[in-house]
Amino acid sequence: MRFRMTTWAILLALLVPVAFASGCSDEKPVKVNLSKREDLVAPRMVEAITYAYLPQYSHTISYQRHRRLLEYLRKTTGLPLRQIFPDTFEEHVKMVERGEIDISYSNPFVYVRLAKAGAQAFARVIEPSGEPNFRGQIIARSDNAAINTINDCRGKRWIAVDPNSAGGYLFPLGLFYNHGIKLSDFETVDFAPGPGGKQEKVVLAVHAGVYDIGTIRKGTLDVVRNKIDLGSIRVLAETRAYPGWVYAARKGLDPAVVDAIARAMFALNVDTAEHRAILSAAGMKGIIPARDIDYDPVRKLAEKLNLDR
Amino acid sequence: MRIFPRLKFRTKLNLGMSAILVGMAVLLLPLIGTMSANSLVEESKKRGSALAEGLSVRAVDPLLARDFLRLKNMVDEQSSVEDVIYAFVQDKNGFVLVHTFQKGFPVDLIDANKVATGQPLHIQLLADGSRRIYDFAAPVLVSDGRLGTVRIGLSQARIQMAVQRQLTLMAALFAGALILATSLGTVFARRVTARLGRLRAHAEEMLTGNLDTFSGPEWGIHCWEKQQCNTTQCPAYGETRRRCWYIAGTMCPDCNNEGNFQCRLESCRRCAVYRENAGDEIQDLAETFDVMALSLKSHIEELRDAERNLRDQQRLTRTILDVSPDRVSLVDSTMRYRGCNKSFAESVGMSLAEIEGKTDFDLFPEAEAEERHMAARDILQSGRRLDTQLMVEAGGGEHWFHVVCVPVFNDKGHIDGLLRTDRDISDIKRYENQLIQAQKMESLGLLAGGVAHEINTPLGIILGYAQLLQEDVDAGSQIHQDLAIIEKQTQVCKKIVADLLGFSRQTQSAKREMCFNNSVMEAVSLVRHTLELDKVEIITQLDDRYPIIYGDPEKLKQAWINLLTNARDAMAGQGGTILIRTRLDTPGGIVSLWVADNGSGIAEEALKKIFDPFYSTKAVDKGTGLGLSVSFGIIEDHGGDIRAESPVPKDFGFPSDAKRGAGGGGTVFEVNLPLDHEGPEGGEPEKE
Numbered sequence: 001m002r003f004r005m006t007t008w009a010i011l012l013a014l015l016v017p018v019a020f021a022s023g024c025s026d027e028k029p030v031k032v033n034l035s036k037r038e039d040l041v042a043p044r045m046v047e048a049i050t051y052a053y054l055p056q057y058s059h060t061i062s063y064q065r066h067r068r069l070l071e072y073l074r075k076t077t078g079l080p081l082r083q084i085f086p087d088t089f090e091e092h093v094k095m096v097e098r099g100e101i102d103i104s105y106s107n108p109f110v111y112v113r114l115a116k117a118g119a120q121a122f123a124r125v126i127e128p129s130g131e132p133n134f135r136g137q138i139i140a141r142s143d144n145a146a147i148n149t150i151n152d153c154r155g156k157r158w159i160a161v162d163p164n165s166a167g168g169y170l171f172p173l174g175l176f177y178n179h180g181i182k183l184s185d186f187e188t189v190d191f192a193p194g195p196g197g198k199q200e201k202v203v204l205a206v207h208a209g210v211y212d213i214g215t216i217r218k219g220t221l222d223v224v225r226n227k228i229d230l231g232s233i234r235v236l237a238e239t240r241a242y243p244g245w246v247y248a249a250r251k252g253l254d255p256a257v258v259d260a261i262a263r264a265m266f267a268l269n270v271d272t273a274e275h276r277a278i279l280s281a282a283g284m285k286g287i288i289p290a291r292d293i294d295y296d297p298v299r300k301l302a303e304k305l306n307l308d309r
Numbered sequence: 310m311r312i313f314p315r316l317k318f319r320t321k322l323n324l325g326m327s328a329i330l331v332g333m334a335v336l337l338l339p340l341i342g343t344m345s346a347n348s349l350v351e352e353s354k355k356r357g358s359a360l361a362e363g364l365s366v367r368a369v370d371p372l373l374a375r376d377f378l379r380l381k382n383m384v385d386e387q388s389s390v391e392d393v394i395y396a397f398v399q400d401k402n403g404f405v406l407v408h409t410f411q412k413g414f415p416v417d418l419i420d421a422n423k424v425a426t427g428q429p430l431h432i433q434l435l436a437d438g439s440r441r442i443y444d445f446a447a448p449v450l451v452s453d454g455r456l457g458t459v460r461i462g463l464s465q466a467r468i469q470m471a472v473q474r475q476l477t478l479m480a481a482l483f484a485g486a487l488i489l490a491t492s493l494g495t496v497f498a499r500r501v502t503a504r505l506g507r508l509r510a511h512a513e514e515m516l517t518g519n520l521d522t523f524s525g526p527e528w529g530i531h532c533w534e535k536q537q538c539n540t541t542q543c544p545a546y547g548e549t550r551r552r553c554w555y556i557a558g559t560m561c562p563d564c565n566n567e568g569n570f571q572c573r574l575e576s577c578r579r580c581a582v583y584r585e586n587a588g589d590e591i592q593d594l595a596e597t598f599d600v601m602a603l604s605l606k607s608h609i610e611e612l613r614d615a616e617r618n619l620r621d622q623q624r625l626t627r628t629i630l631d632v633s634p635d636r637v638s639l640v641d642s643t644m645r646y647r648g649c650n651k652s653f654a655e656s657v658g659m660s661l662a663e664i665e666g667k668t669d670f671d672l673f674p675e676a677e678a679e680e681r682h683m684a685a686r687d688i689l690q691s692g693r694r695l696d697t698q699l700m701v702e703a704g705g706g707e708h709w710f711h712v713v714c715v716p717v718f719n720d721k722g723h724i725d726g727l728l729r730t731d732r733d734i735s736d737i738k739r740y741e742n743q744l745i746q747a748q749k750m751e752s753l754g755l756l757a758g759g760v761a762h763e764i765n766t767p768l769g770i771i772l773g774y775a776q777l778l779q780e781d782v783d784a785g786s787q788i789h790q791d792l793a794i795i796e797k798q799t800q801v802c803k804k805i806v807a808d809l810l811g812f813s814r815q816t817q818s819a820k821r822e823m824c825f826n827n828s829v830m831e832a833v834s835l836v837r838h839t840l841e842l843d844k845v846e847i848i849t850q851l852d853d854r855y856p857i858i859y860g861d862p863e864k865l866k867q868a869w870i871n872l873l874t875n876a877r878d879a880m881a882g883q884g885g886t887i888l889i890r891t892r893l894d895t896p897g898g899i900v901s902l903w904v905a906d907n908g909s910g911i912a913e914e915a916l917k918k919i920f921d922p923f924y925s926t927k928a929v930d931k932g933t934g935l936g937l938s939v940s941f942g943i944i945e946d947h948g949g950d951i952r953a954e955s956p957v958p959k960d961f962g963f964p965s966d967a968k969r970g971a972g973g974g975g976t977v978f979e980v981n982l983p984l985d986h987e988g989p990e991g992g993e994p995e996k997e
Contacts, residue, residue, distance in 0.1 A: 029436035032421045037413030040405050059373040064452045085374040 107166035118251025124290035133241035136171030167217025392467035832869035844884025879908025886967035
């Protein structure tokens with residue numbers, strides 16, 4: 001009898017601490033007083049030279065692409081550069097016009113508009129292809145048997161990047177014009193919705209089958225390589241090459257600043273490992289000097305498309 | 310304080326089930342509560358982390374675009390989540406860009422939680438007076454660059470409330486389970502204990518002697534009905550109180566009639582009757598119980614019969630033993646008395662019950678006990694029976710016993726005890742002695758008769774010649790006197806020879822009706838003169854009614870003379886008085902004669918032997934020892950009896966002025982003779 005009692009007692013003595021020990025928590029709280037409140041006032045922003053990348057991709061990608069370049073420029077020139085992120089092409093243009101963007105990195109079509117507002121091109125990029133030019137592409141789903149040539153695009157649903165997109169709308173539109181296809185010949189012509197990331201949205205819309213054809217800047221497919229199976233997308237046609245993306249300084253920006261930045265940019269050498277990393281992140285092979293005259297082919301195309309406003 | 314063993318079985322079952330559930334609840338609730346609390350906290354932390362990380366990812370674009378509206382919308386979305394207390398976004402310098410607080414921002418929060426570079430998230434428990442908050446800080450990262458920090462505060466109280474809810478729910482579940490288990494347990498226990506209670510009640514009834522109880526279920530179909538069998542000689546046929554598998558020797562072809570109960574039961578398990586009727590363990594128990602009661606009842610009845618038989622046998626044996634005059638006793642191997650008969654008990658003066666367990670030494674004088682003990686031990690050791698005759702002196706006399714003592718063997722052949730029978734053969738012994746004496750007397754009589762007959766003739770011639778020679782000599786001469794002495798002594802010899810002849814010869818008695826007093830007076834007159842010479846006075850007190858008896862006057866006279874001379878001899882020559890008294894007792898049909906003297910008397914030991922032939926206390930030349938023996942024979946021949954008493958009783962009425970004798974108390978002889986008589990061979994009495 002005594003043995004049984006002892007056994008029970010031992011069992012209880014073992015179990016009870018097990019039952020209660022697990023309830024203990026070793027977290028110690030930090031004391032805060034939520035009733036002590038203040039109205040926060042943001043510190044004044046440091047004056048800086050603003051740098052903006054035409055929002056053809058999402059802000060994140062834009063930031064990722066140009067962060068290293070900006071750091072490089074800041075370090076090399078000693079200028080306080082800050083990247084800002086307009087949401088749309090239109091906003092970008094407006095901000096340049098208003099002088100909110102000092103250094104604009106935009107496509108040639110946007111540049112043509114900026115130039116009208118007094119912006120001055122001072123550098124252009126060498127595309128990853130090695131050329132200082134770039135092209136647009138017309139894509140369709142690989143399994144869409146109805147579309148094999150450009151002419152098959154007639155009457156189809158078309159999604160383009162933005163009315164101001166060079167590679168993603170205007171170059172292919174010129175190509176369609178060359179084939180005698182007018183805007184009114186399409187069933188619908190839509191543009192990628194929302195802010196930023198518009199090139200990717202086009203690929204994804206075609207991939208999803210919401211649109212029959214899409215137009216993108218050449219090189220976009222590499223960007224979405226990790227998002228979709230590239231085998232399911234077929235490049236129907238490519239436009240002719242146009243001068244590539246361009247760096248322009250707003251009207252009235254100190255030429256010394258522009259010069260310092262331009263020199264730093266031109267100093268970037270793809271053969272240097274450090275520079276290669278910067279250029280590669282930005283999706284370019286190098287930066288070369290540019291003049292406004294280089295963009296006349298684009299101005300002509302705009303005229304042809306009756307976009308010369 | 311043994312409370313638990315006294316509780317009802319039903320209560321114990323309920324208590325046991327409740328104790329298990331309560332014990333489980335007590336042990337598991339804290340454990341599960343803690344585990345679920347921990348998992349809920351973990352889950353909440355994961356949720357908070359997911360919220361913070363999600364917010365940090367989504368905040369990238371608005372942060373880059375410095376779109377405070379979108380940022381504000383984003384943090385406001387977070388605060389719409391149930392337990393989110395606050396959410397805010399800091400830039401990389403720690404400045405709060407947007408937050409969900411309505412009036413001002415609690416500045417303590419800014420530095421309350423920091424996420425280090427390279428860490429994906431940091432969770433910090435905050436305490437604000439009454440409540441606790443989990444603060445999640447997630448860095449807003451783009452590539453490897455950091456744009457700022459997203460902070461979300463989750464109420465711990467809500468987590469605890471959820472934990473509490475869960476615990477309450479579980480406690481309720483346990484309580485529900487407890488109630489359900491107790492209710493079900495009660496129903497179950499009641500069913501079980503009701504049957505057990507019935508069994509117990511029947512067991513109690515059995516204890517009080519009622520074996521006609523029936524514990525098993527009454528439902529179920531009987532085998533002969535189910536099998537539609539008409540084997541009326543089968544022991545199971547018509548049996549309603551026992552299931553067929555409890556009955557040995559059933560004649561069903563499907564049954565295994567051999568082997569024990571378990572073997573039979575094996576074959577029963579396949580039988581349709583069994584499958585229909587067999588129940589659970591309690592039913593088995595109840596049915597077994599019934600069978601047990603039934604067989605117990607029949608066994609008890611058999612036992613009672615046997616007991617009655619045994620009792621009858623015992624009574625018979627006891628009667629046989631008790632009516633036997635033999636002393637029968639039984640001792641065990643330790644020589645203690647285990648039984649005896651009435652005669653034995655009386656002989657030792659104890660009751661039958663008292664004797665049981667006693668030893669010889671408790672019952673008998675030491676010498677006798679020792680003797681019995683030794684004999685018994687000898688038999689126990691040797692196993693030989695004892696068959697002997699023993700003389701025991703008790704009550705002032707000798708008693709002869711024929712003793713048979715036999716060993717009693719048990720079923721293993723070992724001696725278990727002794728049975729001893731002591732038969733009183735004192736009478737037989739006495740008759741045997743008398744027979745021997747009679748044989749001796751007969752031989753002696755023949756011898757004496759022969760000798761007396763041979764001597765009688767020469768004695769007659771001697772007497773004749775002596776008398777003739779007296780006539781031839783002068784009357785006063787010496788020769789005449791000598792011859793007179795010769796004649797006298799010859800007469801004495803003749804008398805002796807005549808006695809001898811009378812003793813030895815089986816002469817036919819010449820009985821006739823005669824006067825008893827005359828016969829006495831004749832004898833007195835014959836001896837009076839001679840006795841007076843010896844200074845012995847004879848006083849007669851005769852009944853004057855002159856009783857008439859049927860007898861031989863001569864023989865009776867002889868007997869009286871013997872008695873008188875015997876009395877004279879008791880005087881030892883010193884003279885005395887002899888009182889002769891006769892009395893007629895007509896109603897008793899007897900006539901009595903007493904011859905009393907005041908002589909030397911007879912010793913008590915000698916009194917028993919005085920009637921034996923040749924027994925004499927006198928000197929060798931003073932008597933033959935035949936007188937009283939002859940008298941005894943004569944009286945017996947007349948159908949009477951004779952006995953002697955010494956000293957003379959005081960109330961006898963012996964004259965106090967009588968002539969003093971030798972002194973010694975004297976002796977009185979009493980003779981009783983019957984008045985009625987039967988003639989020889991029933992014939993007419995001979996007339997005088």
